[in-house]
Amino acid sequence: MKPAPFEYVAPTTVEEAVSSLSGCDGEAKLLAGGQSLMPLLNMRLARPDLVVDLGRVAALDYIRESDGRLAIGAMTSKRSVERSGLVASRQPLLHAATVLVAHPQIRNRGTVGGSMAQADPAAEYPAMAVALDAELRVVGPDGERSINAEDFFVTYLTTALQPAEVLTEIRVPVLAPGSGWAFTEVARRHGDFAMAGAAVTVTLDAGGHCADAKIVLFGVGPVPVRPRGAEQAVNGERPGEDLYRQAGRKASEEIDEPLSDVHASAEYRRHLAGVMVRRGLAEAVARAAAARGDA
Amino acid sequence: MPEVAAARKIRLKVNGVAHEALVEPRTTLADFLRGGLALTGTHVGCEHGVCGACAVLVDGTAVRSCLMLAVQADGAELMTVEGLAESDGKLHPIQEAFVEEHGLQCGFCTPGFLIAIYELLESDPSPSEEAIRDVLGGQMCRCTGYQSILRAVHSAAAKLGAARSASATPGA
Known part of the structure; x- marks a missing residue:
């Protein structure tokens, strides 16, 4: 099948994405890597009025280490995580969870933030986030807040994200010695x-x-x-x-x-x-x- | 919901040729390539990212083109299966290996396999058996011709390796 019509914007900053979401009268959907949302659009299980594509928000694509934690931008692809020497050496559980996600082409497009926000109960990333006590950073109309992984996943495909909030980063501690x-x-x-x-x-x-x-x-x-x-x-x-x-x-x-x-x-x-x-x-x-x- | 959303202009390069086109936001990249550019080598199977028949390279990375919107490819350089063979029709070594090893049966899944294998061999010229199987696992062949495809990958890797060492030898 083919997606039903929708309006489309491709902001280049998180702030623009948030204002697109909060300015939408109907239903808005964030498009990250599209490996879950695109099937839902194609099958018309999702029929949003507006699709806000985060693909041009370049500032959300990074993997950094600071203060004993890995900070990963929400738009970082699974493939980047899989190929990151930093991830493999500092948090091998994250590496192991990543290579179990689907297939190489899906990991090429699928993002870290997308898996979290999709909150599929059979997916690897939500379990990884809870196991590592990850902190999820989100930005909304009222500014930034952080949510613990255990509080983030509410029920099937449902998270603690508010309609106009954007998940921007996940932080996981590096593997503790021993x-x-x-x-x-x-x-x-x-x-x-x-x-x-x-x-x-x-x-x-x-x-x-x-x-x-x-x-x-x-x-x-x-x-x-x-x-x-x-x-x-x-x-x-x-x-x-x-x-x-x-x-x-x-x-x-x-x-x-x-x-x-x-x-x-x-x-x-x-x-x-x-x-x-x-x-x-x-x-x-x-x-x-x-x-x-x-x- | 909008009855119809305004089409937007995109510019992209496919197999070295620049294109400019108007597309509706909901048009998938797969449908744009087939319907908009008449590049029907890219096959559409499941339309939800499972079968891999619609794989194309976007800026050198293999993706399911049914899981991307055409508007997302604005500014990108693409390669489809039509870009593999040379302009005189000479097949790419991966295609030759498919012919020799019977890597295609009904042929429907073949374009996706060729693109997936091309990406693999570009980044890893002599891949391990495990790496090959990981990539092939993402592509569906309902004729179940996987063993011949596996042989074709090994043969293609050898052909490409031989071509590389020939071109690296001075005077050759």
């Missing part, structure tokens, strides 16, 4: 949306026990889900296959009923959530142990 991480998912085909996946971070204390375990599941709820019972079950314990299995069981029991659709039943997604937690923990602990060995 920290282990994993980003794992199961999809029917490489590049498809995951049926379930997990982002895991963990450290090992002086006695070799698990500490600061953080587990974020995706594909199993309306937003990235933290199985806190499973996290608690891991902390303070000696790592091992039995512990990972037990945490996986706990995670799959404690999450709300997952979505059931043509790709996977709720029951299967619940099962996969447990498997992802088990595999993620094993991988993250192995990395934490290696990091300790290096220190």
Whole structure:
């Protein structure tokens, strides 16, 4: 199908984009990389009156490190993140999440900010943002504010962004010394949306026990889900296959009923959530142990 | 919703030829190339970014042209599948490899594959098996001819490599 008619503006600054959004009487949509919005337009599932294209806002395309954080402009492509040596060395979980997103051509156009604002519950980036405790910077008619990743994702395809706000930057802390991480998912085909996946971070204390375990599941709820019972079950314990299995069981029991659709039943997604937690923990602990060995 | 939005003027270069055209904002780049410029080598399959048949190069980067608006290509340099062969009709080494290795069956997906492989070999002249599969995974061939296409990529990489070393040899 073809998109229904819409008016189109291509501002060159964030301020112009905000005023285009706030000046629109009907529905306005921000176009970032277009890898989610364009299918919705083509299928006429979205019929905005106005499309505000951020593609000419050059100032939103950057990856910088400062104060122990990576700051990434919202219009930075996934391909730039994937190819960034800074990202690969300073926050490898972000790199790992990026290469699991769709296919090279989609990553060429798809942006960091676009994935956040789209808030697809099966997508990698929202889970990555929650796992890394990312801070999202947004600019609106009343100025700038920042939102924690966990507060940003409200429900399916819905974020805390107000209608005239533009997401401008995401900030993620660099990998802490001694920290282990994993980003794992199961999809029917490489590049498809995951049926379930997990982002895991963990450290090992002086006695070799698990500490600061953080587990974020995706594909199993309306937003990235933290199985806190499973996290608690891991902390303070000696790592091992039995512990990972037990945490996986706990995670799959404690999450709300997952979505059931043509790709996977709720029951299967619940099962996969447990498997992802088990595999993620094993991988993250192995990395934490290696990091300790290096220190 | 506007009944019809005012067309705007865009200027772009496709396969080395400059064009100026009026396009409605909702026109996808794929439809503009096919309908506006009569470059029908770019195929439109799924129209939602899944199949990869409509891939073209925009400023050297392979993109799904069904997921881009023509107005977004204003000022860009594009290459479509028509830009691969030389003006005398001599096929590009990737195209030759497709012919020799039976990389095309019904041919519908071929333009997208050729562009995807062109981008890959431009940035990585001797790609790993994994890198090739990552790229091919983004293109759909419903005849399921992937093994022949895989062989064609290896053969094309070898052809291009040989051509490069021949041109690098003094006096050759």
